[in-house]
Amino acid sequence: MNISVFSSNKEVSARAAELIAELLREKPDAVLGLATGDTPIGVYEALVERFKRGEVSFRQASAFNLDEYAGLPPEHEQSYAAYMAKHLLNEIDLPLDRAYIPNGLAADLEAESKAYDRLLEQAGQLDLQLLGIGHNGHIGFNEPGPHLHAGTHVVALTEETRDANSRYFDHLEDVPSQAVTMGVGWMMKAKHVVLIARGEGKAAVVKEALFGPITTSCPGSLLQLHPRLTVLLDEGAARDVQGLPGVRYL
Numbered sequence: 388m389n390i391s392v393f394s395s396n397k398e399v400s401a402r403a404a405e406l407i408a409e410l411l412r413e414k415p416d417a418v419l420g421l422a423t424g425d426t427p428i429g430v431y432e433a434l435v436e437r438f439k440r441g442e443v444s445f446r447q448a449s450a451f452n453l454d455e456y457a458g459l460p461p462e463h464e465q466s467y468a469a470y471m472a473k474h475l476l477n478e479i480d481l482p483l484d485r486a487y488i489p490n491g492l493a494a495d496l497e498a499e500s501k502a503y504d505r506l507l508e509q510a511g512q513l514d515l516q517l518l519g520i521g522h523n524g525h526i527g528f529n530e531p532g533p534h535l536h537a538g539t540h541v542v543a544l545t546e547e548t549r550d551a552n553s554r555y556f557d558h559l560e561d562v563p564s565q566a567v568t569m570g571v572g573w574m575m576k577a578k579h580v581v582l583i584a585r586g587e588g589k590a591a592v593v594k595e596a597l598f599g600p601i602t603t604s605c606p607g608s609l610l611q612l613h614p615r616l617t618v619l620l621d622e623g624a625a626r627d628v629q630g631l632p633g634v635r636y637l
């Protein structure tokens with residue numbers, strides 16, 4: 388595990404975008420695993436800037452998003468489909484028929500999950516999975532609990548997650564209670580996982596996930612077992628891991 392601490396979130400985003408751009412230069416048809424939330428917005432901004440400068444092309448790439456809320460149509464501004472369109476897909480040259488996001492409106496979400504797994508199988512291994520981490524240790528929407536799923540599945544969102552995400556909705560009741568999420572198996576099989584976190588609010592969970600016991604109570608802790616994990620943190624998120632093994636300040 389390689390943990391790099393940057394003095395600002397802008398630098399975290401720039402480094403994550405650089406890793407993605409380097410991958411696409413080496414392997415133009417790379418399969419990307421993409422994330423939503425506040426944390427990756429800066430990464431997508433940096434990628435769009437690079438694309439506009441002609442430094443990176445996504446024309447031959449594919450992308451799989453981690454998750455989608457159940458019941459939100461893609462045009463709902465809080466859907467992850469709308470998020471991806473706004474922050475990345477409308478701005479770059481990735482063909483939209485290779486930008487996969489689970490369909491949260493599917494009548495049968497179990498069948499949708501299986502179909503998503505089949506698409507992932509056809510694509511082969513994810514070359515790079517970009518990940519954030521929730522305050523409760525979730526990765527994608529794999530919530531803490533007695534067990535974790537390897538494949539894509541339907542998940543009941545914890546109250547903590549609904550509460551955290553209610554900042555985007557008018558009322559807490561508007562936050563969907565279910566989602567479809569890629570399971571941790573796909574993340575663990577990715578060739579490279581890039582975990583990003585920013586702000587002191589994430590400091591405790593960053594320490595727990597990277598240095599605590601490996602447990603389904605903190606899904607992010609599984610990443611300790613990943614053979615190629617790159618962690619990019621700003622100083623706030625790195626508050627509790629200063630001086631621990633593998634942590635370097637850039």
Ligand code: PGA
Pocket residue numbers: 423424425426427519520521522525526527
């Ligand atoms: P955030 O979410 O980037 O909005 O903090 C991260 C996550 O819940 O995975």
